Structure formats: structure tokens, C-alpha cells
Amino acid sequence: MRQGYCGRVPNALAVRGLRKRYGSVEALKGVDLEVGEGELVGLLGPNGAGKSTLVKIAVGLVRPTTGDAEVGGARAGSRSARAALGYLAELFRFPGWYTADEVLELHQQLAGSRGGAAERARLLELVALSDAAERRVDGMSKGMQQRLGIAQALVGEPRLLLLDEPTSALDPVGRRTVRLLLEELRRQGVSVLLNSHLLSEVELVCDRVTILLAGEVVAAGTPAELSRARGVELETDDGVRTIPGATREDAPRLVSEAIAAGRRVYGVRVLTSTLEDTYLEAVGGETD
Numbered sequence: 001m002r003q004g005y006c007g008r009v010p011n012a013l014a015v016r017g018l019r020k021r022y023g024s025v026e027a028l029k030g031v032d033l034e035v036g037e038g039e040l041v042g043l044l045g046p047n048g049a050g051k052s053t054l055v056k057i058a059v060g061l062v063r064p065t066t067g068d069a070e071v072g073g074a075r076a077g078s079r080s081a082r083a084a085l086g087y088l089a090e091l092f093r094f095p096g097w098y099t100a101d102e103v104l105e106l107h108q109q110l111a112g113s114r115g116g117a118a119e120r121a122r123l124l125e126l127v128a129l130s131d132a133a134e135r136r137v138d139g140m141s142k143g144m145q146q147r148l149g150i151a152q153a154l155v156g157e158p159r160l161l162l163l164d165e166p167t168s169a170l171d172p173v174g175r176r177t178v179r180l181l182l183e184e185l186r187r188q189g190v191s192v193l194l195n196s197h198l199l200s201e202v203e204l205v206c207d208r209v210t211i212l213l214a215g216e217v218v219a220a221g222t223p224a225e226l227s228r229a230r231g232v233e234l235e236t237d238d239g240v241r242t243i244p245g246a247t248r249e250d251a252p253r254l255v256s257e258a259i260a261a262g263r264r265v266y267g268v269r270v271l272t273s274t275l276e277d278t279y280l281e282a283v284g285g286e287t288d
Contacts, residue, residue, distance in 0.1 A: 010073030011036050012084075012160040012191030013058060018067035020053050020215075027053040029215040030067070035160065038189040040182060042202035045212035046283055051195050054212070055162055058193070059087055072159050083111075086153035090165040090195075096138030100129055100148050103137065104155060113156040123151040127181060143174035150181060154190070161185065161192045167201055179205050203275040211282045219282040226278045230271040236263040242271065 013035040020028040028050045035041045045051050056062040057069050060077030069076035072084040094103045104120040113119060124130050127147035137145060146166060153161055163182075167175040175198070182192060182205050196202050202209060203223045211219040219226060232246035236258055243254060248270045258265050 009037055010070065012039070012072060013193060014068070014070045014073075015054065015058070016068045018054065018057065018069060019065045020050075020057065020062065021065045027215050028057075028064070028067075031212070031215070031217055033210050033217070033220075035191045035193050037159075038186055038191060039207050040186050040192045040194060040205060042206035042209040043193055043195045043212070044197075044199065044202065044209060044279055048214070049212040049283075050215040051212055052164075055087075055164065055193070055195060058160075058162060059085065083156065084158055085160040085162060086155065086158035087162045088149045088153040088164065088166060090168065092149055094137045094145070094148070094152075096136065098137050099134050100124060100137070100140075100151075101133045103148060104152060107152040107155045111156040115156070119155070123154055126154070126184070127151045128177070143170050143177065146170060146174065146178060147181065150178070154185075159191060161190055162195075163192060164195045165197065166194070167196065167198055175201060199274075199276045199279055209275065211279060213283050219278060223275050226275055227272045228278070230273055233267075233269040233271055234258060234265070235267040235269075236265050238263055 011034045013033070015031055015033040018028050018031040019026065031050065031054060033054070043051050043054070053062060057064050058071060058076050060082055063077065071081035074081040074084065098106070101120055101124070104123060108115060108119065121130070121133075124133050127150055129144060129147055129151065132140065132144060137148070140148070146169070150163070150166065153163070167178045170178065179201060182194070185192060194202065194206060206223065208222050209220065209226060210217055231242050231244040232251050232254055233240060233242050234254055243250070246254060251268050251270060255265050255268055
């Protein structure tokens with residue numbers, strides 16, 4: 001979190017001790033989560049983990065039972081908090097007869113943005129839709145509609161972007177396009193909370209990851225922190241063998257020992273668990 005001349009800048013999103021109960025069901029059980037300025041945080045977990053409830057509280061659609069949720073230092077759901085965030089739901093639909101430019105103009109009116117045509121042109125350029133400004137929604141591919149959805153979420157220059165499965169229905173080319181867009185938004189200082197089931201995408205683009213299960217945080221950290229060493233693989237003229245429990249720091253010693261034993265070393269590789277491995281271990285085999 002950066003320091004400004006007026007002092008400490010509040011996190012884009014700060015959730016502390018968040019609990020939410022629906023009758024006898026406790027959807028959130030004391031969740032803590034932060035999204036810093038210009039940070040991209042992935043939110044993972046199986047269905048029923050509490051991800052949607054957390055996002056709805058951040059947006060202001062649901063009130064927590066106890067705990068606090070703030071957007072840019074303002075209480076979630078307040079006017080200033082709503083003005084500081086943009087949201088793209090997993091299932092969204094724009095009027096098919098609207099052009100891309102008209103969709104953004106509508107959302108400018110809804111958001112009270114005064115950016116006008118200049119803002120719309122800038123956002124369409126950002127999501128690589130400048131040439132499709134006058135194209136109707138029903139004539140767009142799924143990938144184009146997804147990028148238009150991100151553009152509408154950015155109307156009014158929100159500080160925080162909440163994205164729910166923005167790449168789930170896209171092909172590999174479309175996912176890469178959205179991934180590059182998210183990286184560009186981060187460079188521009190926009191904070192993003194990304195709810196996604198595509199662990200490989202989260203691992204590639206997110207600064208930090210939070211994994212929820214049954215309303216609780218069961219793992220959190222950077223993708224590198226959530227990956228653990230699984231040993232060192234050593235390839236010699238005697239074949240390939242794996243030394244379980246060995247780490248990167250052990251690799252030079254293992255190579256030296258192999259050479260001292262008369263072996264010819266062809267390669268050494270440190271084996272680590274993936275985010276998927278960590279996720280499956282954390283959720284205990286829970287499926288969506």
C-alpha cells in the first residue's frame with residue numbers, strides 16, 4: 001500500500017472479521033481479506049464457500065451480520081464506496097440492439113459519470129474495441145462482449161474492480177486477451193478482486209490469492225508462497241531420480257555429490273507444487 005502526501009492510503013478493499021448468517025446457515029465465518037492499491041487478488045473456492053456472499057457485501061447488495069467491509073476507506077454500500085468500485089457479474093447481458101458505445105453511455109448515466117464521449121472512446125480503446133464502437137451487442141463474439149463488460153465496469157474510473165469469472169466462457173486466445181487487459185489495469189493502478197475457477201489464470205496474473213472453504217479462509221498468500229517444494233529431480237547417466245524433500249538450496253550439493261560419485265550430470269530440476277495442488281489440498285477434494 002503506497003504512502004501519499006496526506007498520509008496512509010486506505011486499501012481498495014478491506015474486510016475484517018466478516019460474518020454473514022442466513023438463518024441457520026453461516027455463509028461467512030470471520031473472514032479477513034485486503035486488496036491493496038493497484039493489487040490484483042484472486043478469490044478461489046468451491047461453490048458454497050462464501051465467495052459470492054463476500055462480493056455482494058463489498059458491492060453493498062448484502063449487509064454483514066458482524067464485521068466490517070470498506071471500499072477505499074468507506075463503508076461498503078455507502079454512496080462513496082459504490083462510486084469507488086466497478087462490478088462485472090458472471091452472468092450479464094446487455095441489450096442486443098445496443099451498440100458498444102450506447103452500452104457505455106447507458107452506464108455513464110447510471111453511474112453519474114461526466115466523462116462523455118472521451119471516456120467512452122478511452123475505455124473502448126483500452127479493451128481493444130475501438131473499431132467496434134458502432135457494432136451491436138448481438139453481433140459481437142463472447143470475447144468481445146466480455147471485454148465490453150469490463151469496459152462498463154470501468155466507467156467513472158473506479159478504484160476497485162470486482163470481476164466474477166471474467167474468462168470462464170472464453171477460448172485460450174480470449175483468456176489471454178483478458179489476462180493482458182488485467183495486467184494493464186494493474187499498471188494503471190486499478191485494484192482488482194478476481195473470482196475465478198481457472199486456477200492457471202489466477203496463478204499467472206494475481207499478486208495474491210485467498211482460498212475460501214465453508215465461509216473461512218483456509219489459505220492465503222502469493223502464488224509463490226502457496227507453492228511448496230516437492231523435491232529435486234536429478235538426471236545423470238544412471239537415469240532420472242527424484243530426491244523427496246530436497247529444496248532449491250540442496251541442488252548444488254546434490255550435483256556435487258553425483259559428480260563425486262562418478263556420475264555425469266545432464267540436468268537438475270526443482271519440483272514445486274502448483275496452485276492447483278495447494279487448492280485441492282486446502283479444500284479437501286470439495287468440488288464445484
